[in-house]
Amino acid sequence: MADEEIGVQREFAPSSICFGCGPANQQGLKINSTRTEDGLELWFTTSDEHQAFPGMVNGGIIGTLLDCHGNWTAAIALMDANGDSEPPCTVTASYSVQLRRPTPVNVPLHVTARVSELSEDRANVEMELHADGKLCAKGKGLFVAVSEGHPAFHRWS
Numbered sequence: 001m002a003d004e005e006i007g008v009q010r011e012f013a014p015s016s017i018c019f020g021c022g023p024a025n026q027q028g029l030k031i032n033s034t035r036t037e038d039g040l041e042l043w044f045t046t047s048d049e050h051q052a053f054p055g056m057v058n059g060g061i062i063g064t065l066l067d068c069h070g071n072w073t074a075a076i077a078l079m080d081a082n083g084d085s086e087p088p089c090t091v092t093a094s095y096s097v098q099l100r101r102p103t104p105v106n107v108p109l110h111v112t113a114r115v116s117e118l119s120e121d122r123a124n125v126e127m128e129l130h131a132d133g134k135l136c137a138k139g140k141g142l143f144v145a146v147s148e149g150h151p152a153f154h155r156w157s
Helices: 008-012 059-082
Strands: 034-036 039-045 051-053 090-099 108-118 122-131 134-145
Touching: 008 059, 039 059, 059 090, 059 108, 059 122, 059 134
Parallel strands: none
Antiparallel strands: 034 039, 039 108, 090 134, 108 122, 122 134
C-alpha cells in the first residue's frame, strides 16, 4: 500500500467523514479513486464484514462504491470543465444499480466511471464494477453541484 496513488478524495477532501469515500471515517470504506483517460477508477478489496451471505459482497456496499465513485467522477469532471483548482461539492440526485452477478468478497474489485453527459452544474455518470474480470454490477447516476445554503455545501473542507 505504500505505493498507492493519492486519490481525489485524499487530495481534495482529507477531512471528509462520508462512509463510502471519507478518508477521515475510520469505520468507512475510504475509497481511493484515481484519474484515468476518460474518468476515474478505483481498486477496492472487501473484507468479511462486507458480506451479504458467505463469500459474497452485500448489495448495499456495492451501491455505496458505485455512488461515491460516481459522485467524485462528476465533481472532477465539473472542476476540469470549469477550469477550477478544486472540485465543486456535488451530491447524488439519483442513481440506480444493476446487480448482474454475485460479487465475491476478499478479491480486488475494479470500479470505473465516466461522464456520459455534462452541463454547467451537473453530470450524468456511468459506473461499472468488475471482479476477476467479470462485470458484477453497473450503475448510472445524476450528480449535482450544490451551492451555499445546502447542508452538504463545504462538507469536503
